Amino acid sequence: MTFETIRLFVDDRGVARVTLARPEKHNALSSIMIDELTDVAMELGVDTVVRAVELVGEGESFCAGGDLGWMKAQVEADRATRMAEARRLARMFKALNDLEKPVIARVHGNAFGGGIGLIAIADVALAADTAKLGLTETRLGLIPATISPYVVARIGEGQARPLFMSGRIIDAQAAQAAGLLTRVVPMEMLDKAMEAEIAPYLQVAPGAVGRSKALARSLGMPITDAVIEATIERLADTWETAEAREGISAFLEKREPWWRKPI
Numbered sequence: 001m002t003f004e005t006i007r008l009f010v011d012d013r014g015v016a017r018v019t020l021a022r023p024e025k026h027n028a029l030s031s032i033m034i035d036e037l038t039d040v041a042m043e044l045g046v047d048t049v050v051r052a053v054e055l056v057g058e059g060e061s062f063c064a065g066g067d068l069g070w071m072k073a074q075v076e077a078d079r080a081t082r083m084a085e086a087r088r089l090a091r092m093f094k095a096l097n098d099l100e101k102p103v104i105a106r107v108h109g110n111a112f113g114g115g116i117g118l119i120a121i122a123d124v125a126l127a128a129d130t131a132k133l134g135l136t137e138t139r140l141g142l143i144p145a146t147i148s149p150y151v152v153a154r155i156g157e158g159q160a161r162p163l164f165m166s167g168r169i170i171d172a173q174a175a176q177a178a179g180l181l182t183r184v185v186p187m188e189m190l191d192k193a194m195e196a197e198i199a200p201y202l203q204v205a206p207g208a209v210g211r212s213k214a215l216a217r218s219l220g221m222p223i224t225d226a227v228i229e230a231t232i233e234r235l236a237d238t239w240e241t242a243e244a245r246e247g248i249s250a251f252l253e254k255r256e257p258w259w260r261k262p263i
């Protein structure tokens with residue numbers, strides 16, 4: 001399988017490294033990347049050679065979230081298109097979350113919006129001490145939507161609410177305290193820490209690893225089809241608002257958004 005926006009490398013231990021490869025856009029989740037990440041998740045799920053998956057970002061950032069150029073197109077689109085596009089994004093997070101193999105995120109630089117979704121679907125998230133994280137959607141007139149069930153499942157509603165609402169950017173230590181990150185290490189130690197984190201999964205029975213992940217997931221917050229469908233509608237609704245039009249336009253035009261009252 002060949003990809004345009006991601007790279008896949010499987011080493012001889014069966015560790016698959018999925019690299020988000022749009023460094024010039026801080027690895028924002030473009031339309032093509034959404035499909036490619038969905039496809040790679042499906043492919044890795046059935047690949048019997050693969051025993052663990054690393055999610056990493058090329059360049060300065062892990063992932064700057066949903067591509068705001070793509071989102072701008074949804075603001076301009078009709079309802080049916082918005083629903084279809086929101087569903088594609090939701091399908092990507094679900095496909096990654098459903099992977100019955102250990103998924104380990106390597107977080108550095110910026111992880112915002114959908115980038116936090118990628119952290120939340122991971123089983124383990126290791127971060128550089130210099131990483132910055134944020135559910136920045138409300139800064140853009142948006143809401144955390146398709147990512148929200150995974151984030152709430154990971155950190156609980158109590159931790160999620162202020163992060164969802166405030167759009168606050170936090171450092172890696174605060175993100176670890178909130179439960180988003182498993183471990184924080186100096187940037188220069190990150191690759192070594194990844195190796196140490198993955199090693200135990202390669203020593204144990206792969207089928208049991210998958211079944212224990214599925215069991216743990218089934219005991220946590222239920223992320224049913226109905227929950228996912230509701231988040232798809234929320235995202236499509238949000239793209240229809242004047243706030244989304246203003247927030248996304250302001251980002252792309254490199255200016256401050258204008259929020260005085262709900263518009």
Ligand SMILES: C/C(=C\C(=O)SCCNC(=O)CCNC(=O)[C@H](O)C(C)(C)COP(=O)(O)OP(=O)(O)OC[C@H]1O[C@@H](n2cnc3c(N)ncnc32)[C@H](O)[C@@H]1OP(=O)(O)O)CC(=O)O
Pocket residue numbers: 024025026028029061064065066067068069089110112113114115117136137140142143144145146147148235252
């Ligand atoms: C998934 C759901 C929602 C979302 O994810 S909404 C998106 C949330 N993401 C953000 O808020 C991040 C926006 N980006 C930034 O804040 C900054 O770009 C940065 C990541 C902090 C980097 O800043 P820096 O000053 O170093 O670099 P530039 O801003 O000049 O960026 C370089 C280049 O990259 C483009 N870019 C960055 N992020 C995005 C993006 N998310 N989408 C599209 N493009 C992005 C930026 O525009 C620059 O491009 P140029 O062409 O070079 O101008 C919803 C759900 O949950 O369902």
